[in-house]
Amino acid sequence: MGTATTTHDGDFANRATFAGADRAQLDDLSGVDVAIVGAPFDWGTTNRPGARYGPAAIRSGDYFGAHASRPHLPTAIDPFAELRIVDVGDFELPLGYMEESVAQIRDGITRIASQGVVPLVLGGDHTITFPNAGGVADVHGHGEFALVHFDAHADTGDTQHGQLLGHATPMRRLIESGAVPGHRFVQIGLRGYWPPPDIVEWMREQEMRTYMMTEILERGLTPVVDEALEYALSGVSKAFISVDIDVVDPGMAPGTGTPEPGGLTSRELLHTLRRLARELNVIGADVVEVSPPYDGPGDITSILANRVVLEILNGMAERKVAAA
Amino acid sequence: MGTATTTHDGDFANRATFAGADRAQLDDLSGVDVAIVGAPFDWGTTNRPGARYGPAAIRSGDYFGAHASRPHLPTAIDPFAELRIVDVGDFELPLGYMEESVAQIRDGITRIASQGVVPLVLGGDHTITFPNAGGVADVHGHGEFALVHFDAHADTGDTQHGQLLGHATPMRRLIESGAVPGHRFVQIGLRGYWPPPDIVEWMREQEMRTYMMTEILERGLTPVVDEALEYALSGVSKAFISVDIDVVDPGMAPGTGTPEPGGLTSRELLHTLRRLARELNVIGADVVEVSPPYDGPGDITSILANRVVLEILNGMAERKVAAA
Amino acid sequence: MGTATTTHDGDFANRATFAGADRAQLDDLSGVDVAIVGAPFDWGTTNRPGARYGPAAIRSGDYFGAHASRPHLPTAIDPFAELRIVDVGDFELPLGYMEESVAQIRDGITRIASQGVVPLVLGGDHTITFPNAGGVADVHGHGEFALVHFDAHADTGDTQHGQLLGHATPMRRLIESGAVPGHRFVQIGLRGYWPPPDIVEWMREQEMRTYMMTEILERGLTPVVDEALEYALSGVSKAFISVDIDVVDPGMAPGTGTPEPGGLTSRELLHTLRRLARELNVIGADVVEVSPPYDGPGDITSILANRVVLEILNGMAERKVAAA
Amino acid sequence: MGTATTTHDGDFANRATFAGADRAQLDDLSGVDVAIVGAPFDWGTTNRPGARYGPAAIRSGDYFGAHASRPHLPTAIDPFAELRIVDVGDFELPLGYMEESVAQIRDGITRIASQGVVPLVLGGDHTITFPNAGGVADVHGHGEFALVHFDAHADTGDTQHGQLLGHATPMRRLIESGAVPGHRFVQIGLRGYWPPPDIVEWMREQEMRTYMMTEILERGLTPVVDEALEYALSGVSKAFISVDIDVVDPGMAPGTGTPEPGGLTSRELLHTLRRLARELNVIGADVVEVSPPYDGPGDITSILANRVVLEILNGMAERKVAAA
């Protein structure tokens, strides 16, 4: 139980690799900097499902060739030239079996991270951040990194339909398990009508730092990110970045499960992510909650999520170039 | 564990009742003939999800008033006048927890059937026919009724992603558990490239009776249904009807998870179902695999599934009128 | 009040003429055989609106050139060569003013018919058949022609939301006003759960002839049409044809307001219409209930309605050629 | 004539109440603060119809439970805890009968307001603001409140298709009837190419205050809202808020009848509405022109309109809390 396998030919795969990156095996990542892996999982979604098709859609949300080259226009840096990036395919998960799925993802992420490689996970619903960041913590140490979390929702629910696992609870599970203590969380983009005050109170007790859209509207995004960076770097040097695509306004990201109006614009998100990946030491990341059936004929949410990955990779490459 | 509750106000409900039928509680069905219940469940779907929205979509696939009256134009019979039909809402199921969900559905169906009431279940993916027909068998006796199964697929897989439960395996589970032995199965509409020969061989050993689309094309539908009826009634007097909406050609039922070209037309299905419900003693039924996100702006699959329910109810009412 | 004007440049027009037919003015139709006119009207629709865009969509549902030539492949007859066919544009109707709109349509149809021209109306919802067939009756005489009506619904409601006019009542208004007595009606394709038995009883008293889909399924379409033709021609020589696109199964005509599963196939309808237009003396026709917003990216319902018009025109041309 | 009735089970209702609020009867609102009511009306729409489905879609544009609780994340205030909010269902309007429909809506709104209750109307097209604000004026006094109007269009047309009523004319009818004099209007978000200069001149003569998008782009939204608030509060203390969803850019609100590019972002609208509802004494409000058929699979316009209602309610609750 709980042993991960991956495949490029699963039911939900499109058989491409991300940007044409080389394929690799889960346990053979020597010399690799970043391993992209898909988690076609949506049985933790409380509303509109479809995120199981997220990994395939994010990989295909791209009109460039599959030649492992993405020279960034503004910086002239190509992350595929600076970093050794591979795609290990998608986890083969047992449909509708929650605990077993979560255990297998954690096993796989741990095996990636323990080879000194940064796992970059294509979701899947947000349930997976529990095993994603948890698996990274198993390797880098509990409490030893910040979790920068972009989302419309705090995802700190206690239970979901009476159960511990699901896309409303991953951050709670991370905190309670000690993998990522509350004071290591920076949340950006929260809004709406959830969670209720008792959970917000619990979040305060855990010393989570949250930046809601109201604060971003009033102060501007740049000073908020300045402060978030400072906070994230207090006491640790590493970070995991988790991007729920619903942090972006539904107008620009309709293909998602629980759209909440009033979010960031696409360009605010992309610009901020590249900056964070440049200024932080990223040891893991995920992009979650892309649900293609709700995306419309233009596929704009899948394409946006593809660029989320590219901007994170580019920021990491810029950091490496600057350090050289 | 395994105790069912139902609600009209769950996450996937549209709060209407089917055709405006009276609401009722699961354990208070005295005098009731048919209890409609929704199973918003799609974590057994191997491909395109969305069947969790099936119960709401089937209930709203209807442009008539919500006044519990559906006088059938060709027969002048109104099933809501002849039968006491209620809607008990949707099962409240734990998302992504397979075994617990199946257990709760079986508990709920058993509680309905044990009050002498016919459960008519709005799915949900086909996983649920295991607890649906299984729960009915727990009350009416294992092996004591025929299962007439409309589908493009046999649903007799051994396991699915290494697990016993899922929408590819319910008929196997029913047979293996003895609830519905193989020789009590009549399958209509099978086609395509699944299951593989070893499973087909197993099906033959179980003495399942299958009518593929090739046979229907060559012999015509009416003689096939004549024969199916005769077979279904050999040795027993009762029947459970399970309708996977993908038995209809994808051109007329696009909103489903695993569409297989070459199926029945809508009018063939509706006409046949009314005849079966008139000529058989129906003790349970389900309509499954309606996936609204894939249905397009016209919502034609949801509307078709609504009529599947109405034609079954009308056949039952015709039988009652004829017997009177 | 009640004076019709038409335009090719109204809010709902696409400015094309049907098949590139010549434009003409409502009162200047000398030498014309058929005048096509649009009625962008949907304020009589009880459910999904959008039929106001029907005339534009039917005109553009066509990948041929706009050169007023449609040589029919099986017959080699081009109706535009045999008949003088013009397009007078769309009625300019006051949005949401029911009685005034109906009065204006009737005025316009009467002015067309009184010049010896066959009006062929592109709807619009079915409300308009009251002024369409009524206006024709004002010219050709009340009770002096058969009305062959293709539809899933009888459209014989007494009132609609407490009012006399609407898309559920036109046939009743025609009968009550004497324009088309009940025994001059032939209805083909009825099905579903409306109207209720008291209205069906009233229809029988009026001696309306109805062929439901159940009868068509059991007897076959050809003998039903044979009989319908015989009935339509008993005592009169003229006919008005009214085609509600929802007579076709929703799988092949999703873009409509009240889709009812179990209908005719596209090819059955097209084939039958051409035959009727060849064997009857058509003095008016309409095609109604095309609602583009519900049609999906393929626009198949609009395209089908375009062919409904072409097949009627071709049958009329075949009749003229045969008579020559 | 002109007597309103409401229902939760009408043709266009989804049978849910807004956010699970208690149901109530139109004339039995004792102790109620806000009564939500739907107006499924689109026969005043000049272009793309479908707003008749607005009330149902706005109510269902929500992934939270139906338990009458919406704790606002940034303020920790739950409007359902602070205010007594009920849902009286949808008006039962005669389809396509303009004047009677308008009369019935005005009757219903008057009956709500005369019980000291704030009507919050879910449209429907913008025609309804004439009876909405007019009915409120019949109770609170003509000229006794400001009308803050968010819209891409001024809606001050003289007539529409030669008739007085329709979605292009409500503001003119309110001014001419004295219910809301021109100098009590504040309009925000206007843009595009309508109305023509003679109507703009008439608007100036009426002393309407209009803030176009060009001014908002040049000055910034906050100073414009500051000034608008000051103006709205000069001489009166009460306000009616009317939100045409097309004030938002079509990129974020595609599901509407007359989309005009270049509008507000979702977050600008939501933030501004909450502020207005907090700083003004709201005595009535409506949200109009949501047309679901044009909204795409993500339903983002319906969801946005749902949040428009919630932010108004939250501002009202904040005001009450601050006053306590």
Place this chain on the structure above:
Amino acid sequence: MGTATTTHDGDFANRATFAGADRAQLDDLSGVDVAIVGAPFDWGTTNRPGARYGPAAIRSGDYFGAHASRPHLPTAIDPFAELRIVDVGDFELPLGYMEESVAQIRDGITRIASQGVVPLVLGGDHTITFPNAGGVADVHGHGEFALVHFDAHADTGDTQHGQLLGHATPMRRLIESGAVPGHRFVQIGLRGYWPPPDIVEWMREQEMRTYMMTEILERGLTPVVDEALEYALSGVSKAFISVDIDVVDPGMAPGTGTPEPGGLTSRELLHTLRRLARELNVIGADVVEVSPPYDGPGDITSILANRVVLEILNGMAERKVAAA
């Protein structure tokens, strides 16, 4: 000029192979029976484009695993077990350069056929049948095989926009070049209003055999296919099968460029193709005119085209098994 190359990683590829067949190189097909190749080409389309995405969509229109096994349920034959089937990827064609593209396709097909392999081409618009069947003729001899052509249209236009090449002219080019003389053509499913009589006359002069939908409706499909088979086999033993997906009714195949109502049903096409491939010696085939952007969220046209390929392969496998 005119030298073909293929790729699995081109702009329009989904990088999968058909059904998981092994990849192969164009010039290294020793031991292969059938080579599947995509032609992402739509610059010969006169109306709705998008067929360039046909090859990718046909390959992905499949919910089975990518393990090169498709056991046919009715026959228990798996074509991948009986035949050596490979996928050589997609032609790399110069966008918008008609003559060069056609030359490259012909070169590629010739190279496949000259190795004794059956090319099965995934289109692409129908322009490509000129180089497809032409390339086969270059190897097997001009006039040495029948061309069985399923289509709504005859595709025998003289020129298209003044040019010789395009999707309206391939059959004319084949006849004029002598590759496939007119008397070797059998066309099934023609209907509508094109081509005009002078072209129909030319077709008769060429002794093309055409079965229109009107004849199929009147005689039934089976006797028509019996006769077509007899005709196809008179004088030759080999055949090329060309399937334009628009031979199927638009209700069941909306995702195409020039939909023509009134066509075959999906099951009629699939059943007939398998029979033909069993009874004829197939030396080449293509499936064309699948245009994904017009297909709607259910992707039913792509899925149907996938099954068209499978049924042809199965018929070929049945023939081989029967001959053994």
Place this chain on the structure above:
Amino acid sequence: MGTATTTHDGDFANRATFAGADRAQLDDLSGVDVAIVGAPFDWGTTNRPGARYGPAAIRSGDYFGAHASRPHLPTAIDPFAELRIVDVGDFELPLGYMEESVAQIRDGITRIASQGVVPLVLGGDHTITFPNAGGVADVHGHGEFALVHFDAHADTGDTQHGQLLGHATPMRRLIESGAVPGHRFVQIGLRGYWPPPDIVEWMREQEMRTYMMTEILERGLTPVVDEALEYALSGVSKAFISVDIDVVDPGMAPGTGTPEPGGLTSRELLHTLRRLARELNVIGADVVEVSPPYDGPGDITSILANRVVLEILNGMAERKVAAA
């Protein structure tokens, strides 16, 4: 070869003129200020096609009457009153014949410009800017005007699929041919991962001025436009404006071929274009890459492109009024 003709009744036309402008013939433009012409061309598109329907969709993206009047709300200027604007229809181009199409467009544009008329071209993919701006240069002189280019992409590729023409190369062709030297280019909105550094280096050598989104985000749009204007006006007094609709974020312009997240908002683009057209002497313009099949049911991209045209026209009219 290379002789342009235009039509209002071509395959891709909607037969309307833009805003109801008068129709005119290509060679009879005496007294005309601006001639609108469509180029239904997409065989230079490397990815999602459909731009051939751009001209029809842009013309119909409009809910105003077709009466050649568009009074601009903020300025009270009606460009149709100040300028003589006509619509000459669409070029009749040979499908899939690249060089001939480009030659014909250039011929047509030259004939328009040589009469002293400003051509305003509705695309079509971006390939057409080569003949559009090239044809203008043939009349006004090579190197004698600035090209202000809004786009996500630089469009300076060397070749495309080994060929010189296509939508990735027009700017390179203009520079190399001398029609528009590199130092006359101002590009606004670039972003993403193309072109690669060697092409960026070539662009620098050509002294092209590019403003990427990163710079716009950091400096603000207004100072960037100030500087761009200054640059465009250094040494010349005339300008050609080319607007690729994908300069706008895909959230607000999904209906395009190569959407790149992170772009301008609709209101930023509209506001800037009007300013440019007011402050520059516009001698030609085009709006390209609108692809309706990818636009969703709300048609928001087509509507936006319609407003792009109107804002350019309005700026030109403001300039004329100010000069008077």
